[in-house]
Every structure is written in structure tokens, then in C-alpha cells.
Amino acid sequence: METNLSSSWQKVLDGIKTWARVNSPWVIHFNSGSCNGCDIEILATLTPRYDMERFGVKLQGSPRHSDILICTGPVTRQARERLIRVYEQMPEPKFVVVVGSCGLSGGVFHGSYNVVGAVDEVIPVNAYVPGCPPRPEAIIYGVVALLDSLKK
Amino acid sequence: MEAHESKKFVVPIGPQHPALKEPGHFEFSVDGETVTDASLRLGFVHRGIEKATEGRTWVQNLYLLERICGICSDVHGTAYSIGVEKLAGVTVPPRAQAIRTIVAELERIHSHMLWLGVAAHEGGFDTLFMFSWRDRETVMDLLESISGNRVNYSVNLLGGVKFDIDEKQAGEIRRGLDYLEERTRHYMKVVTTDETFLGRTRGVGLMSKQQAELLGAVGPTARASGVERDVRVESPYLSYGEFPVNIMLETAGDLQARFVVRINELFETYRLIREILDHMPSGELTTRMPRRIPEGETISRAEAPRGELFYFIKSNGSDKPERIKVRTPSLCNWGSVISMAVGHKLADMPMLLVGIDPCFSCNDR
Amino acid sequence: MDSDCTLQTAETLLQPWAEGYDHPEPNRLDVQVTAANLKSAVQELVKAHWGYLSAITGLDHPAPGEAEGEDQAGSSSSLPVEGTLEALYHFCCSSVWTTLRVNVPYSRPVIPSICDIIPSATLYERELMELFGVELPGTPSLQRLVLPDDWPDGVYPLRKSFTGFESPTPP
Numbered sequence: 191m192e193t194n195l196s197s198s199w200q201k202v203l204d205g206i207k208t209w210a211r212v213n214s215p216w217v218i219h220f221n222s223g224s225c226n227g228c229d230i231e232i233l234a235t236l237t238p239r240y241d242m243e244r245f246g247v248k249l250q251g252s253p254r255h256s257d258i259l260i261c262t263g264p265v266t267r268q269a270r271e272r273l274i275r276v277y278e279q280m281p282e283p284k285f286v287v288v289v290g291s292c293g294l295s296g297g298v299f300h301g302s303y304n305v306v307g308a309v310d311e312v313i314p315v316n317a318y319v320p321g322c323p324p325r326p327e328a329i330i331y332g333v334v335a336l337l338d339s340l341k342k
Numbered sequence: 343m344e345a346h347e348s349k350k351f352v353v354p355i356g357p358q359h360p361a362l363k364e365p366g367h368f369e370f371s372v373d374g375e376t377v378t379d380a381s382l383r384l385g386f387v388h389r390g391i392e393k394a395t396e397g398r399t400w401v402q403n404l405y406l407l408e409r410i411c412g413i414c415s416d417v418h419g420t421a422y423s424i425g426v427e428k429l430a431g432v433t434v435p436p437r438a439q440a441i442r443t444i445v446a447e448l449e450r451i452h453s454h455m456l457w458l459g460v461a462a463h464e465g466g467f468d469t470l471f472m473f474s475w476r477d478r479e480t481v482m483d484l485l486e487s488i489s490g491n492r493v494n495y496s497v498n499l500l501g502g503v504k505f506d507i508d509e510k511q512a513g514e515i516r517r518g519l520d521y522l523e524e525r526t527r528h529y530m531k532v533v534t535t536d537e538t539f540l541g542r543t544r545g546v547g548l549m550s551k552q553q554a555e556l557l558g559a560v561g562p563t564a565r566a567s568g569v570e571r572d573v574r575v576e577s578p579y580l581s582y583g584e585f586p587v588n589i590m591l592e593t594a595g596d597l598q599a600r601f602v603v604r605i606n607e608l609f610e611t612y613r614l615i616r617e618i619l620d621h622m623p624s625g626e627l628t629t630r631m632p633r634r635i636p637e638g639e640t641i642s643r644a645e646a647p648r649g650e651l652f653y654f655i656k657s658n659g660s661d662k663p664e665r666i667k668v669r670t671p672s673l674c675n676w677g678s679v680i681s682m683a684v685g686h687k688l689a690d691m692p693m694l695l696v697g698i699d700p701c702f703s704c705n706d707r
Numbered sequence: 708m709d710s711d712c713t714l715q716t717a718e719t720l721l722q723p724w725a726e727g728y729d730h731p732e733p734n735r736l737d738v739q740v741t742a743a744n745l746k747s748a749v750q751e752l753v754k755a756h757w758g759y760l761s762a763i764t765g766l767d768h769p770a771p772g773e774a775e776g777e778d779q780a781g782s783s784s785s786l787p788v789e790g791t792l793e794a795l796y797h798f799c800c801s802s803v804w805t806t807l808r809v810n811v812p813y814s815r816p817v818i819p820s821i822c823d824i825i826p827s828a829t830l831y832e833r834e835l836m837e838l839f840g841v842e843l844p845g846t847p848s849l850q851r852l853v854l855p856d857d858w859p860d861g862v863y864p865l866r867k868s869f870t871g872f873e874s875p876t877p878p
Binding site: 303 | 858
Binding site: 221222223224225226227228229230231233234237238239263264266268269272297298299301302303304305322323325 | 385386387388389390391393394405406409410411412413415456472475476479492493494701703
């Protein structure tokens, strides 16, 4: 939909949109074949010691409401279509954070008959958090670094 | 004379859903609110691990098998190491056995507290989820001080352990356990007296002793129905021979009994760790292992937090295994859930599923 | 417990159908049975309440030297031995194990299902079917357990002859 606003109004609107996205991104988590190590560290970021919610990050269940997809695990053949479908259901602009070494390259499972490969062979990825599993602080750092890059 | 057939409605849930953190596809046939049939599709986390072990050496497989599951990673490494050491005819020194036992029990604590939080979260009780995970951080710190990582601690070596527990760490462990014991008493009170919680758990998911035996349930799920199955007691491994464990049984067989059994197991674990720390044998941490394991087949079992873990290891004399078969406890318990689900409301399904402590990544390997 | 958890008891119970015994470890008994006698052997153990079915393992024994199969003219060596698939039914009673071992040839890999005696065996049997290609007539569910639905038929990953696909992504 083309808007006929003048460029300075457009800039203001864009600024507000970015401010809303950066200050309170809604996150969805998808496990595409992980051993759960990374998933429990992601859940641990919600708990009182690490508390990602003070950054405005909210973990919720529907892809249609989310800005960021956090993906873990090497992509197995069954999970591949579901991953693509979840990614397509997210509204633009969307960002993907991959958590864990398995998502980066297949991890220890690389070469197995049921593993397709790294997450970025299936969907485009914006941020990578390596580790097996990465500490909750590292996951928060990854998400915050992504948000910082959006501000620019 | 037959009335007209009531239309059945199938509710598909998953694989991406906010309830469980792992992918699994369920289909519940419902009649109104009541579930009439349940079926389950696993396999989303199948990484072909059993085949992958045949192409890696014995030592490489240790690291691969630990990553079958992040929650019970140490017990997989333990069962594998025990099996390979049996084939090689090697005896691990007693201090290493004791350290392995302590780490395995610490893992049991972390797994049960994780389960308590997730089960409460499924029941809508988010406060308990936050509290139990905050307290779980204590045991994660202890594991990190021993091994350097919070998850996938990788304490086992073929032939012993990598890390030692010195006096200072032992003191920290004791202090951590004291704190956890006090908090666990509080959780026991909540689980047994909180009215809303009881309303969601008492009488739900009943499984009698005969059904549990017939369906092949293992672990706390079976012990909550009065079936006395615990590998640590039946065939003691590691240090469980010198430091025996008491079986915690409940007879009610419902969801509440499963909560009570696991919390009782936590108390038993605290007692056991303190006893081992008080009587730590001294000595070496490792012993030499051959690179090629002699030909043979062996069965090794361990008591994972979820139940009996079964390993069948076959060697053909080379430095790579011929076949490793892993049968994880969650696979045994699925049959019981499917038959328990019938007759309950759809809203009870998440708590029912979580009551057996399912671990999809363990099932699918 | 209705029955003593000893290997002696198991040996006596299974005597009518055993083709051979082996004690690979002090607490283990391996009993060879034919596919035709499997159900009777399982029934006997279940009736006596000797333990519970803990797992079903599959093993692949490919024929030795199958690759260089061409007979030289005039060679009088025996025909190549056919490969077999083996299914091991592990029964655990307290701390001892009885394993029923059934060998079936590649050309006819049929083992009767034991699900009418032990209903929970269906999950283990599904896995045996899809990963090894054993046929189990009478098993209640033919659905795949861990392999994806679009996995090609006739490809059994845990057989030794399977070494992976050339391209891991599905076509």
C-alpha cells in the first residue's frame, strides 16, 4: 500500500515503528530437532535470575504475533517443512536468532541421514549464538545485539 | 437400535505449540470436551544417532551420546561408560565411582526441579514455575563449579571421571543442599495442600498397579502406582551398592502421586549425596582403557530421572562399535499416557502428558 | 512375584522351544528360538510373571564377502551365506536378563508380532519395522515411529548396506 505522506512524516512513522519493535520485541521459540539443552537455557532466561522480560522481550506462542524467531537444533527432515511454515507465518519485518552449535552447522549430528543441516540452509538468519548450550547470558547478549543493530 | 453416530472431532496439537517445548504431534479425537482417542506422532527430533555411532570411535561416541538429551545427558554418558568398561574388563577406581554417583544425583535434582516448574506451568501455576526454576539455579551453580558447564557437563570419561571434588566444593554442595531441602519442603506443602492445585491433580490420570505393569511403565510414573521398579535398587551400579537408595512409592496412581513421588525422591537424593560426601573414598580418578574394545555384547542400565535407561552395546573388536541400541524411559511411558488419556477432558491433556515427564529428544534419538 | 527371578527358572520355562543357550555374562541368558516358536516362548515368560519386556533390539548380519560374488568357473566353494536380521527380545527380572534371539533371512524377514500378549510392544515393533525392514504380521500399528512420512519405502537406515543419501535434502 503506497502512502502519500511526505518524507519527514514517513521518517517519524518509521522511527516509532522501530522504537516499538526494539523496545518490546515478541519472541517465538521453535525447536527444530534440538536435544533440549539450548531450549532449557532459553527458558532459563525467563526465570528470575536472568529475566529477559526486563528488556521487554516476551515469549509467546503464536508465530503471527512475533517479531523474532529463536530457533534451536539441527534441522531434521520432519522439522524442515514446519520451520519454513512457521517462518512464513510471521509478519514482516522478522528476524531469526539461532541458538546453539547445532543450529550453526549441524553440531555433533552433522552428516546424519535425518539431519538436513544448519538452520541457515533453510531460512535466512540474522544472529548466531554459539555454544553447547550457550549460557543464558550469551543468549540475552545475542538478542540484545540484534536489537542494537535494528536501531541503526 | 443404533442412535446416529456422534460426530468425532479431531484436535491436532503441535509440533509447534506453546505448551511443550519440544516438537511432537498429537491428535486427540474429542466428543465435546471428552477425549475418546489419542494418537501420537514422534520423530521430529530423530537425528539418526544409533547409525551415527557406528561411524565414530568409542571416545567420540561418548560426546555424541551425551547429547541425545540435554536434561539427562549425564546418565546417558554413565550408562555408555559402564557398558564399555564392562566389555573391556576394566574396573573404575572407587573415588571416580563416587564422583559419578554424586553428579548423577545432582542431575536428578535438576531434572526433577525442572519438571516441577514445567508441570506447574502447564497447570497455569506460573508462580511455582518461577520459584522452582530460581531454586534450580542453585544446583546449576553446583554442577558448573564441578564441571564448568551448566548443561552437558561431560563428567564421564571412558575409565573414570575428568574432575575432582575437593573439600571446598564439598562444602559448597552441602550448603546448596541445605538451601534446596528447605525449599523442597515448601514445595511439598504446596503440592499436597494447595486447594486449586489439588483440584487439577487429584484423581486425574489414574493408573492402577496392574495397568502400570501391563503397559510397561518405568520410573516415577510406575512408582506412583505402587510398582517397585528402580534400577539403583534392583541391580546397583556405580556406588549404589555401598550407599543404598530407598524406593519411594505411592499407591494412588494419579497425577498428584506423581508429584509426591518426585519430591520424595528429591529428599532421598539430598540424603544420599550428603552420605557419599561424608564417606568419599580416596584414590585415582581414572584408569587406563584400551583403544580397541574386545568383542562381545553387553547390556547396561541406569536409572535416569525418568526411569530405566537401557543400553545394548555390541563390539566387533575394532575401535568403532558394531551396534549401540538405546531404549530411553520415555518410550516405555508413552503407552501408558495414550491409554490414560481416554475419558479425560481436553484441558487436562497438557498436565497428563507432562505427568510422565516426556522427553521427545530421548525418544527419537 | 509369582516366579523366582533366576536364570535357572527362565531356562526351565523356555526349554521346550530353545534351540540353544548361551551365558555371555553371569547375569544374562541368551536363548535362540525360531520365529515360529517365539510367541509360545513369550507367552510362557508372561504367564509365569518372569520379568517384563524391557526392549527389542535389531541387529543386522550381512552375508560375509557379498561384494565379490561372482563364481569363478569350476569353483566348488559353497554358495554365499545369506545375510540375516536378528531381533533380540530382552526380558528383565530384577537384576537378571533373558534374551530371546530370533534370526530371519533377508529374503523372508518375517517375525510374528507379540502385541496380543504384550500390548506395549507396539512401539518397539514399529521401530524394528521401519529401521530394519522386518515384517511383523499382526502388529496393530504400521505407522512410522521416528522416520519421516516422506522417507522412501524399502530403505532401511540401520542396515549395514545403508551408507547415507548423496544429497541430504529431500528432492
